[in-house]
Amino acid sequence: MPSFASKTLFAAIAGAASVAAHGHVKNFVINGASFQGYDINSFPYSQNPPKVAAWTADNTDNGFVGPEDFANPDIICHKNAKNAGAHAVVAAGDKIFVQWDTWPVSHHGPVIDYLARCENGSCETVDKTSLEFFKIAEAGLIDGSQAPGKWASDQLIENNNSWMIQIPSNIAPGNYVLRHEIIALHSGGDLNGAQNYPQCFNIQVTGSGTAKPAGVKGTSLYTPTDEGIRFNIYRSLNSYPIPGPRLIAGATPVAQGTSSIVSTATAVTGTAVPTAATTTVAAPVQTTAAPAPVQPTTTAVAQPIQTSTPVNNLPRPTRCPGLGRRHARDVARN
Incomplete structure (x- = not known):
């Protein structure tokens, strides 16, 4: 078994290599139609960024929200997140395929x-602090026989940085914010060492479901001392207590394999159609961002999305929030 010193050295090297490699969702696919995410590499520097179904955020360095900010609205949809200007339509029971640009192995x-x-009514104008979230899916420790274990995040990496989410079939139709999150635990053994990476999207759920589950305010989802937040992964593990509220009734786990992605990513492309004159629906965009074995083929979209040229004279932060305060410790501690 590796010594503590060797594990620490390995984690430090891996952590240093991935400082700038934290990811974000670049697009998501519903029944073959691909919708653009919030592009932190260009949208903040664009004079007229397109309206997309993904919430904006100020994490232009792919940074995180730490446990010390769990009571801060930043934990809801990331740092200084603002409402998405559009939404995507999905039927209850359908799957949403989420594609990250990258994710660090450490x-x-x-x-x-x-x-x-x-x-x-509209999630485009909702006060995020009023939102009450209920859990529809979770995955944690896959195999803890050898530290640091195999985790859901490792499955995501194996699947070409992608994840499949199923909207429960019993959910009542309406407008919802989908909150998709990875929690990095490479420094979770320390108080305030965990790193949360929440991403939010506006969706309109259709169907005949009736369930309206009770939820929890985003600022009450976790505490810094929750078992699954302050958690040391550098040991043999038999289990892991996934943080947050329990799964709702009707939640269905989705196998995170190529076969499950094929069924959605290769479906016939749909075209988003506005449901009312005052409603903005995100238009599908062409993409080649599907997992390597499966490339979604998208047809002509309802309205082409135009992105203006980035303004080159604006500064682009490259450091992760709290690098001096947090990542230096990550590298030394890991």
């Missing part, structure tokens, strides 16, 4: 998915 941890109903 950042092991769970993948968790939530929904929050926008009770007063």
Whole structure:
């Protein structure tokens, strides 16, 4: 078994190599139609970024939200997140295929998915602090026989940085915020060492379901001392307590394999159609971002998305929030 010193050295090297490699969702696919995510590499520097179904955020360095900010609205949809200007339509029971641009191998941890109903209508204008999230999917430790273990995040990497989410078939139709999150535990043994990477999207759920599960405010999902937040992964593990509320009734786990992705990513492409004159629906965009074995083929979209040229004279932060305060410790501690 590797010594503590060797494990620490390995983790430090891996952590240093991945400082700038934290990811974000670049697109998501519903029944073959691909919708653009919030592009932190260009949208913040664009004079007229397109309206997309992904919430904006100020994590232009692919940074994280730490446990010390769990009571801060930043934990809801990431740092200074603002409402998406559009939404995508999905039927209850359908799957959403989420594609990250990258994810560092050293950042092991769970993948968790939530929904929050926008009770007063549009999620494009909802107050994020009023949203009450209920958990629809979770995956944590896959194999803990050898430290640091195999985790849901490792499955995501194996699947070409992608994840499949199923909207429960019993969910009542309406407007929802989908909250998709990876929690990195490579420094989770330390107080405030975990790193949360939440991503939010506006969706309109259709169907005949009736369930309206009770939820929890985003600022009450976790505490810094939760068992699954302050958690040391550098040991043999038999189990892992996934943090947050329990799964709702009707939640269905999705096998995170190529076969499950094929069924959605190769489906006939749909075209988003506005449901009302005052409603903005995100238009599918062409992409080649599907997992290597499966490339979604998208046809002509309802309205081409135009992105203006980035403004070159604006500064682009490259460091992860709290690098001086947090990542130096990560590298030394891991």
